[in-house]
Amino acid sequence: MVTIGAVIFEPGNAVKNKTGGWRTFRPILDIEKCIKCEICYIFCPEPAIYED
Amino acid sequence: MKTIITRGTYAAAEAVRLADVDVVAAYPITPQTECVEKIAEFIANGELNAEYIKAESEHSAISAIIGSSATGARSFTATSSQGLALMHEILYIASGLRLPIVLVNVNRALSAPINIWCDHQDSISERDTGFIQLYVEDNQEILDTIIQAFKIAEDKDVLLPVMVNLDGFILSHTYEPVVLPDEEDVKEYLGVYEPPHYSLNPDKPVTVGPVGVPKYYMEIRKQLNDAINNSVKIIKKVNKEYKKLFGREYGDGLIECYNLDNADTVLVAMGSVCGTVKHVINNLKKEGKDVGLVKVRCYRPFPKKEIKKALKDAENIAVLDKNVCFGFDMGSLGLDINATIKDKKICNYIVGLGGRDIKIEHIKEIINHVEKSKENTTKWIGLNKY
Ligand code: SF4
Numbered sequence A: 001m002v003t004i005g006a007v008i009f010e011p012g013n014a015v016k017n018k019t020g021g022w023r024t025f026r027p028i029l030d031i032e033k034c035i036k037c038e039i040c041y042i043f044c045p046e047p048a049i050y051e052d
Numbered sequence B: 001m002k003t004i005i006t007r008g009t010y011a012a013a014e015a016v017r018l019a020d021v022d023v024v025a026a027y028p029i030t031p032q033t034e035c036v037e038k039i040a041e042f043i044a045n046g047e048l049n050a051e052y053i054k055a056e057s058e059h060s061a062i063s064a065i066i067g068s069s070a071t072g073a074r075s076f077t078a079t080s081s082q083g084l085a086l087m088h089e090i091l092y093i094a095s096g097l098r099l100p101i102v103l104v105n106v107n108r109a110l111s112a113p114i115n116i117w118c119d120h121q122d123s124i125s126e127r128d129t130g131f132i133q134l135y136v137e138d139n140q141e142i143l144d145t146i147i148q149a150f151k152i153a154e155d156k157d158v159l160l161p162v163m164v165n166l167d168g169f170i171l172s173h174t175y176e177p178v179v180l181p182d183e184e185d186v187k188e189y190l191g192v193y194e195p196p197h198y199s200l201n202p203d204k205p206v207t208v209g210p211v212g213v214p215k216y217y218m219e220i221r222k223q224l225n226d227a228i229n230n231s232v233k234i235i236k237k238v239n240k241e242y243k244k245l246f247g248r249e250y251g252d253g254l255i256e257c258y259n260l261d262n263a264d265t266v267l268v269a270m271g272s273v274c275g276t277v278k279h280v281i282n283n284l285k286k287e288g289k290d291v292g293l294v295k296v297r298c299y300r301p302f303p304k305k306e307i308k309k310a311l312k313d314a315e316n317i318a319v320l321d322k323n324v325c326f327g328f329d330m331g332s333l334g335l336d337i338n339a340t341i342k343d344k345k346i347c348n349y350i351v352g353l354g355g356r357d358i359k360i361e362h363i364k365e366i367i368n369h370v371e372k373s374k375e376n377t378t379k380w381i382g383l384n385k386y
Helices: A039-043 B008-018 B033-044 B058-070 B081-096 B139-154 B183-190 B214-246 B273-286 B304-310 B332-340 B360-372
Strands: B002-007 B023-026 B051-054 B075-079 B102-107 B132-135 B162-167 B175-180 B255-258 B265-269 B291-296 B298-300 B316-321 B345-350 B378-380
Touching (some): B002 B008, B008 B033, B008 B102, B008 B162, B023 B033, B033 B075, B051 B058, B102 B139, B139 B162, B139 B175, B139 B183, B183 B214, B214 B298, B255 B273, B255 B304, B265 B332, B265 B360, B273 B291, B273 B360, B316 B360, B332 B345
Parallel strands (some): B075 B102, B102 B162, B132 B162, B265 B291, B316 B345
Antiparallel strands (some): B002 B175, B132 B298
């Protein structure tokens, strides 16, 4: 599973790595209610939130 | 094959030339400096075709050869004392990335007080970095061990950096006859390094040094621990092969047993002091007394099984240390022997710190002390009133 020296041979395979194991709540975005206050932008990981 | 009279630092440089190293990065420090000076001379004279990087510190030197080794270049650096200490954080990266770098450390005491002379505190302080650590006894062993170090490091079942330790001044600045193997023979023996695990290549990009999240980190560290443990086999194999090809061997590659038959008292030591111990043993033998020596050549991985076997008949075990584990009142080898051998009398002797001479009378004092001693103790030898 782990390669010698932990080298990654496949470019961009980070998407396969399930992150967020530390999270206790899962926010659900409701575009209708969004007032573009950008609080979520500050709290969410890069690049989870796009302005449009 | 020819024999030259040379000093330890030059014997190391000759080994690097014979190993046809591709990249050398270093920063000068006494007593190592002459080693890389000589290598620079070889390159300037066209005797070695290599890239020489004049780094601005040891931290940069080891960093540079991590880069070069990751591209698949055979890479070398040398240092001493504070220089090795400055490399500290990067040493873990060299082993973690599984790069077969060879590092020569010319053993020198650590500051303060500043001291340029020999002891093993510098390399012992890097004990847990994941480097294979070898300690040599004389100038011939310097040359042979550095050549072997590349063979061991680059083995597909090892892929680890190797630190070859030689005693500052006692070996580095002392002239001894050294047999140089033929360049062609060494070339054939080592071959061209072709990384079996990965290499940096713009046509085939890979990610080196990614974050190891908690989900993966432990397995990666276990893999490193397995690799250094398994290297025991390869170190033994290389020692045997080398004997066949070049005519010299050093015990089983891990330890060297000297006069163990009939010896109730056995000394355990590393580095150049083993020469003095052997001299004392030879003289005592003439007087009808048998004392033995176990020379620990490979300190990491620690050859527990071999040492246990070598010391099975010993009654009085005296472990010599040129380092101190402050706050434990023992040296590092003393601690390891105590952890390896149970139910035997083991005394630990702190000797030769900061270049303090270890004389014949000191070795005799150690033999007398361990034989008379009723329990395990630690004693500093050659200590003046303070
Ligand atoms: S910007 Fe983010 S936090 Fe603010 S209202 Fe919109 S979705 Fe909610």
